[in-house]
Amino acid sequence: MDSTLMTDRNVRSASPVLAIRDLSVGLKTRTGVTELVRNVSLDIRPGERVGLVGESGSGKSLTMLAVMGLLASPVTVTGGSVTLGETELVGAPDRKLRALRGSEIAMVYQDPMTSLDPLQRIGEQIAEGLRAHGTSRSEAGERTLAALAEVQLPDPHRLARAYPHELSGGMRQRVMIAAALAGNPRLLLADEPTTALDVTIQRQILSLVARIQRARNLAVLWVTHDLGVAAQFVQRLAVMYAGRIVEVGPTAAVFSAPQHPYTAALLAAVPSTTGERSALGQIPGSPPEPGSFPAGCSFASRCRQARPGCTQAEPALEEREGGVAAACFVPPAEWRP
């Protein structure tokens, strides 16, 4: 296992584990295609934790499902590519994708109870995943125990014989992480895995994943609606709105000087446990429904900074200073207070 900590520069220069290019996802109906995710591009390099942040309906979970090849008809990838190392995932046959999931790519979801079989012992479930990828029975058993120990579950031998219902929510999520990482993947995809947990348990899970991730130099894509989790957990984040990435960059830069008015408005809406107690920022209106994305910038009708031109053309995601890219015509220097 590679336990070298990569510096930020190393992370930058290494070739990406996962490269998402112009990925679009749509809902195919008799009358046409409703766009749900539009031209999403994102790289995740070895040893990097990347966050995909957005509110409900922003397309973050669909992007994740598209990457995993788990979209179900009539929702399909309508354009772009997703490459894992050298392998193109879009359009790859199911058999190939299944082989990659659990070996190269691991996944963790919000609700462990929907992924765990309630009638099967924990240990058997983890071992089964390993055996499906050609590990021998005895080796699978050993690796299962090692995986349970790695996620700091007490008494792995006893736990391997337990059923999911005997565990607390936090322990179940640890089991899911153990199962996901047992196959020694290069990439971990996580869809809101700590959202249903209490904050004290969430903290433990985040610390745990960060530690394992660093030790293994894993690439992580973490989908969350929680800006706090993003702030504390990921090194780089992409903010999604109405199916597009509207801002992407190093977490510290995005939080300290957001370049897109939506990011700025979202940050102003989050209450804090410290600092001045004042009214929270609000965003008027609601996000556009998929299928009726307005002309121009999707955020324009709700945007404090909108100018007449914003409803004419859609701003492209463009590089700004500090490694941040934003899709907005109005630079922060010209923002109204």
Added chain:
Amino acid sequence: MSAPAEHPGSMPGTDAPAAVLAAPVLAAAGLVKVYPPASRAGQPSIALAGVSLDLAEGACLGVVGESGCGKSTLARLLVGLERPTAGTVLLQGQPVTNFRRPELARRLQLVSQDPFSSLNPRLTVESALTEVLLVHRRVPGRKEADQRVAELLDMVSLGPQFASRLPHEMSGGQAQRVAIARALAAEPQILILDEPTSALDVSVRAGIVNLLTRLRSELALSYLFISHDMAVIRQLSDQIGVMYAGRFVERGPWQSVMSAPLHPYTRALLTAVPEPHPDGSLLGSADDLAHDAPDTGGVQVAASARTGCPYFPRCPIRIDRCLTDDPPLEVVAGAHDAACYRAGVAVESGGGVPAESGGSPGERV
């Protein structure tokens, strides 16, 4: 927001801090709720283990805690949806059991987490609000009801076009506004708010929090605001009560509880909140999990057999006494109470007592 100095005659020695005194509109004393065992072999579960509180007129008491701490049971007892095993709830000085249902509903309304489960899916917003207005005779007739529906919608910042909507034609945030309007239609003095923002997106949540803040001052309402979210609780509350294992372990003015927490559990909660600014406070020490309490399976409500402090198994500053004696909620500083023998004692940095003793509640180290 009521100033703490509003009632200078507050009596020292009572649980209630200065702002929450004189005539509480809602009070609870020694509330206990025990649910029978789920199976024959099971143990009865203690959801509330003795909760007392006072809610002053126009004040907001924030109740914060994690899943299973009893905060929702508390809400259900306060609004009379369930009866306590022991203890009393006093509404304007009278036992809540003296009120008939409609009388109770004209004084006390509950707003819960999921507006769609509290709104009738087949009633338009207008019908839902009119029904409440007529049942509680808050308007003389149908004509006045229409007028009042428009006012109520305006109060929660929804346009008149929402009157004809059905619940499924609204977003979560809009439906929650309707649920709040429906609660307000009865013209109660008190709102019990049970996680009203927890299912909402960040930007929508901000709107509801701001709305609740505005309504409280405009209508002189009293709130009991329940949430698992420390930051949301802080935004609204005058007083904050922290619940653990069916009781308050800390209670005081919001400033003191947030900036100088006394109970180790409150401190653990505050530390665990992922703050929306990347200063590395959460994962700065990610490599040493020594500071983290062991995962004992979340909040385990004290089994009847257990003695001592219920937080003992997770506590980083516990002493021998904590295993045998159960600390009562006592005044520690000013109007700031805590149920801890070591209230305010700092955790020694690097000295992770509980990390190695993981997962053995009640077991002595």
